[in-house]
Amino acid sequence: MPALPRPLADWFSAQSWALHPHQTDMLARAGRASTLLIAPTGGGKTLAGFLPSLAELAQGHAGLHTLYISPLKALTADIRRNLRAPVEGAGLPIRIEDRTGDTPYTQRRRQRADPPHILLTTPESLALLLSYEDAPRIFSGLQRVIVDEIHALAESKRGDQLMLCLARxxxxxxxxxxVGLSATVEDPPALARYLGPDTAILQADPGPDPDISMLDTGAPPPWAGGGGRHAIPAILDQVRRHRTTLIFHNTRAQAELFFHHLWLANEDSLPIGIHHGSLAREQRERVEAAMAAGKLRAVVCTGSLDLGIDWGDVDLVIQVGAPKNVKRLVQRIGRANHRYNAPSKALLVPANRFEVVECVAALQAVRDHDLDGEPRGPGPRDVLCQHILMTAASGPFEADALFAEVREAGPYGSLTRPEFDACLDFVATGGYALRAYDRWQRLVLRDGRWQLRDPRQAAVIRQNLGTIIDVETLKVRLKGRPGGTPLGEVEEGFASTLTPGDTFLIGGEIVRYEGLREMTVEVTRQPGRDPKVAVFNGTKFATSTLLTQRILRMFQQEAWPDLPRHTAEWLALQRDVSRLPEPDRLLLESFPHDGREHLCVYGFAGRNGQQTLGLLLTKRMEETGLAPLGFVATDYATLIWGLEPVTDPAPLFDIAALRDGLEGWLSGNAVMKRTFRASAIIAGLIERSHQGRRKTGRQATFSSDILYDTLHRFDPGHLLLDITRQEAMRGLVDFARIEEMIARTEGRIDLVRLDRVTPLAAPLFLEPGRIPVQGEGRERLAEAAAERLMKAAGLA
Structure with a gap:
């Protein structure tokens, strides 16, 4: 065990700091090959990860000793400041630098020639470093790598890319x-395997349970909607009572709308900010600085503040809208009282009546320390293709050696040799349909080693590394200030719907659209108008499987003492009128309303799954003459309306037929082209940048659409089409949740025929996002309307 250097121990004593047990344990485990530390937010887990490095570096080391990897660029800067305090305070001769996309070119070049002792970076910057020919020299003396917030990386392709880089x-x-560091882990052994073979798990004392409850707003929430506007007076009251409050939302659009109404109700002029990923970097940094300085009483935010930056004296977290995911809720709760052994305080605010049930289920899960997490699938092959290109950019390689190396990466431990060879062939030639084109002939085999056919391709490969796909966005600037700071960005699709005079929200203020100038949305400030809400690239979270299972079990209770009276009475009325959904049965309700037949399917498959179910069921209904007209979906149900009642639902839910329907629907659908574009960019088939110039989203989409149509027609078995299908099924479509629903209910379908709308189905009539179905039903309605018109004109 390396001893804590005396200067560092003296500095800790001068600060009246004492090491926590898990920090001491990390020093004792300094020689272990791989360790996963799970410690509560505020427990000093980052310092625990660095202590062995500081102890070893105090004895002297030439070159790079420790690599720290974070999912956030801002977190690397924050860690650098926090780490320099003890290092400089103790007078240790240790150089600490960060390297991200924001690091100046001259500094990045110097770091390659003369690396610091500790380098703080991101997965993308590490991949770029590994792509250079001098990577063996840079990393030859590396002793330790620390992966912070590893649970967050493990849920994305950035984590898969990182694990491949760690194998290299x-x-x-x-x-x-x-060393892996995490605060919230639902399955520690699985995350340990992800980090690497023989990873030991060290779990710190979790500390006190959080002080978490549902905010009493004095009145029932609305039946539908997701903004939480009804709770603004009660939330403002909580802001007044606390030093700093973080108010989390699940989407950026909801955060903007809520901030707008919160500001209008803020009669005390409390300093309140907004923070999300679509705002300009300068605006985010101003909010972050104001928070750190204690100048803000509240910040309305999204997932941009989920992870472990210490933003100052936050003593309350409010989650507006059902959290959808217990693990994410625990992570957000940890932002309050960012201190060891101090309970975090949090309040949940359901945005509508059903979310009351989900919030109670989430509260119970937190108290039971029951975290959710979907099983991790195998490492995606588009990321592997990019890694092969990155490896080739750094120099020639042998296929056998690279295959063995890739298999050492946790997500790729089950990769087969044929799967690897297919990726290698694609990277080398573009695949069967594209091998005749010179631009995709990138690798050649010489003397048993693969290498770039043209060494100049290395620069293009480096420009296109990374798994984060840019959304097609346009910058928003005030008119008359072409070089001024942008207010933020909006999606290109939203901008195309605007006409001069339209107003929308950005950065919490209302602006008026004046026009488009050189791919920039020009606006003027326009307070006092009712705005549209910009469509940001905010994630629509689906309620996790764990939460839906808890909700279904809650429905089976005789009474609901944990639920507010208004919600308990609503469920009791549903039970009297119809029945409540059960965990191992599929409840369907059929009833007439407003001259249409309605079918409500309580699948509890999450929003994406229920939406896909609506598409597939209406397709099946159309084929069987039931004339569906449209549907709407939530996390827990799909409501379909049409001209004919469903009397025998079993054929509609045949899993083989549903799967066939999905294949047919996907083959010509925009979902597939959108997914193909993302995978093609990651795999290196489509360039994001060429000779330093970034392609526009429209250019990339045009290229990907042509390629998709070509491959679909001439090479339907192409590797990228197979990857695209897997990605679509797992992501946007979420067919796995439908399969889980079918397996859970095993054909036990209860169709309840009623004469009117039921209490549980009623809120679905108020949901936005209704999707029309084009088919026989609409044709019959058009014919009937035409007949009535002719009769009115005396022509029939």
Whole structure:
């Protein structure tokens, strides 16, 4: 065990700091090959990860010793400031620098020639470093790598890319030790396997349970909607009572709308900010600085503040809208009282009546320490294709050696040799349908080693590394200030719907659209008008499987003492009129309303799954003459309306037929083209940048659409089409949740025929996002309307 250097121990004593047990344990485990530390937010887990490095560096080391990897650029800067305090305070000769996309070119170039002792970076910057020919020299002396917030990385392709890079580092630096740091983990052994073989798990004392409850707003929430506007007076009261409050929302659009109404109701002029990923970086940094300085009483935010930056004296977290995911809720709760052994305080605000049930289920899960998490699938092959290109950019390689190296990466431990060879062939030639084109002939085999056909391709490969796909967005600037700071960005699709005079929200203020100038949305400030809400690239979270299972079990209770009276009475009325959904049965309700037949399917498959179910069921209904007209979906149900009642639902839910219907629907659908574009960019088939110039989203989409149509027609078995299908099924479509629903109910379908709308189905009539179905039903309505018109004109 390396001893804590005396200067550092003295500095800790001068600050009246004492090491926590898990920090001491990390020092004792300094020699272990791989360790996963799970410690509560505020427990000093980042310092625990660095202590062995500081102890070893105090004894002297030439070159790069420790690599710290974070999912956020802002977190690397924050860690650098926090780490320099003890290092400089103790007078230790340790250089600490960060390297991200914001690091100046001259500094990045110097870091390659003369690396610091500790380098703080992101997965993308690490991949770029590994793509250079001098990577073996840079990393030859590397001793430790620390992956912060590893649970967040493990849920995305950025984490898969990182694990491939760590496998490469292990070859360049034999004996490299790994450390993973996380606060919220639902399955520690699975995350340990993800980090690497033989990873030991160290769990710190979790500390006191959070002080978490539902905010009493004095009145029932609305039946539908997701903005939480009804709770603004009660939320403002809580803001007045606390030093700093974070008010989380699940989407950026909801955050903008809520902030707008919160500001209008803020009669005390409390300093309140807004923070989300679509705002200009300068605006986010101003809010972050004001928070750190204690100048803000509240910040309305999204997932941009989920992770572990210490934003100042936050003593309350409010989650507006059902959290959808217990693990994410626990992470957000940890932003309050960012101190060890101090309970975090949080309040939940359901945005509508059904979310009351979901919030109670989430509260119970937090109290039971029951975290959710979907099983991790195998490492995606588009990321592997990019990794092969990155490896080739750094120099020639042998296929056998690279295959063995890739298999050392946790997500790719089950990769087969044929799967690897298919990726290698695609990277080398573009695949069967594209191998005749010179631009995709990128690798050649010489003397048993693969290498770039043209060494100049290395620069293009480096420009296109990364798994984050840019959304087609346009910058928003005040008119008359072409070089001024942008207010933020909006999606290109939203901008195309605007006409001069339209107003919308951005950064919490209302602006008036004046026009489009050189791909920039020009606006003027226009307070006092009712705005549209810009369509940001905010995630629509689906309620997790764990939460839906808890909700279904809650429905089986005789009474609901944990629910507010208004919600308990609503469920009791549903039970009297119809029945409540059960965990192992599929409830369907059929009833007439407003001259249409309605079918309500309580699948509890999450929003994406229920939406897909609506598409597939209406397709099946159209084929069987039931004339569906449209549907709407929520996380828990799909409501379909049409001209004919459903009397025998079993054929509609045949899993083989549903799967066939999905294949047919996907083959010509925009979902597939959108997914193909993302995978093609990651896999290196389509360039995001060429010779330093970034392609517009429209250019990339045009290229990908042509390629998709070509491959679909001439090479339907192409690797990228197979990857695209898997990605679509797992992501936007979420067919796995439908399969889980079918397996859970095993054909036990209860169709309840009623003469009117039921209490549980009623809120679906108020949901936005109704999707019309084009088919026989609409044709019959058009014919009937035409007949009535002719009769009115005396012509029939």
């Amino acid at each position: 580092l292990a070859r360049l630096a034999p004996g490299l030790r790994r």
